[in-house]
Amino acid sequence: MTTSATSLEARIDRLESLDAIRQLPAKYALALDMRDMDAMVSLFPADVRVGKDASGRQALRAYMDRTLRSPFTGTSHHIGGHVIEFDDPDHAHGIVYSKNEHETGDEWVIMQMMYSDDYVRQDGRWYFARRLPLYWYATDLNKPPIGDRKMRWPDTEWVEGNFHKLFPSFAEFWSREGDSGAPVAEPAPLEKFLETMRRGQSAPKVKVRAD
Template sequence: MTDAALLARIDRLESLDAIRQLPAKYALALDMRDMDAMVSLFPADVRVGKDASGRVALRAYMDRTLRSPFTGTSHHIGGHVIEFDDPDHAHGVVYSKNEHETPVPGGRDEWVIMQMMYVDDYVRADGRWYFARRLPLYWYAADLNAPPTGPNKMRWPGTEAAEGNFHKLFPSYAEFWARDGAQEGPVPEPAPLDGFLNAMRRGASAPRVKVRAD
C-alpha cells in the first residue's frame, strides 16, 4: 500500500468517527438547550428557511422552536449509516428515539414518545465536519400511555393526528406490503461501499416534511 493510500484510509476512519459524533453532540446540545453548541455543528453559512442563513439566524429559529410545544426532551441516538461522496462530503441515516415532556390544556403534562430517523448531509470545512442538512422523517409520536397503533401515528397533544413519513424515502416498505409472498428472481449483487443508501432509495426523492425541532 502506498503512503497516499494509507493516509486516505486513515483520513476516512477519522472522518467516520467525527461524523458519528455529530448526532450525539446534536442530541446533547438540544436536550440541554445550549443553542450556541447546537448551531456550532452547522457551517457558518447554514441555510435557515427560504430567506435566512447563518448561525445567528439558526440560533434564533431553534430558540423559538424549542420553547413550544414541549419543555424537557431526551434524544437517544441509534444506528448510523454513513457513506462518502468524496473526501469532504458525505451523507447518512441515523435513528433517534425521543421523549418529550409536553404541556397540554388544563394545566397538566403528557409524556410524548417519538420514533424517527434523520437523513443527513455532511460537509468538511476548514478541517472540521458539520451537518450540511438534516431531514427528519417521523414514524410516530404519541403519549406514553397511548401506544400509536393504527394509522395517523403522529399524535401530538392538542393537534389532529397525522401520517408520518418514516418509510417514505425507501420504496421497499410499500412494495413489501403490496406483494403476496416473497420476491422472485435472483438476489442482486451487494451495493458498492458508498452506495448502500442510494441502492435502497432506488431514485426515490425526499418527501416533503413539516420540520419540528427534534
C-alpha cells in the first residue's frame, strides 16, 4: 500500500507540475504584452542571471523595461505547442512555440520563434530557470521573409535566425536527395524525446531580444 500510495502521489505531483509549467509561457506572454514588469520577473527565481555581470529580479526588470521601450510600441505573443520533459521532480526542460506581432513605428513586424526553456521548482513553485529564444523570421507584415537572412527588423541589417540550429535533422533532411533508406529508429525513451531529437547538438549562441 505504501508503494502504491507513493506512486499515486508522484503521478499527481507530475500532473500538477505539468500544468504549472504549461502556464509559465502563457503568463510570460501576458505580462510582457501588458508591460507588467513585476509580474514578468516573478516568473523567474530570485537569483535569476541577467547577462554576464548581473543577477536578481530587479536587474531583470530594469533590463526588460529598457528593452521594451524601443523599438516596440506594442506586442502580442501567441503561444503554441509545448513539449515538457522532466529531469527529476524539481527540474524540467521544454520547447514552446511563439508567434509574435510587434508595432514598431510605421511597420508591423511579425515573428516566428521557439523558446528552449529550463524550469526549476523552488519552495513549491515552478519558475523559468532559463529561456533561450530561437528565431526563424521577423519581417514587416506585408513583406514575406522569402530567402536567406529572415530576421528583418526595421532599420537593421538582415541576419539569419537560429530556429533550426538546436536540432540537426533539418540540415540533414536538405543535405540528401530523398529518404535515406535506413531502418526507422526506435521511439525515444520516456522524457528523452527532445534529447533524442537534439542528438548531442549544443545550443547556438543567441543575441537575446525582448521576445
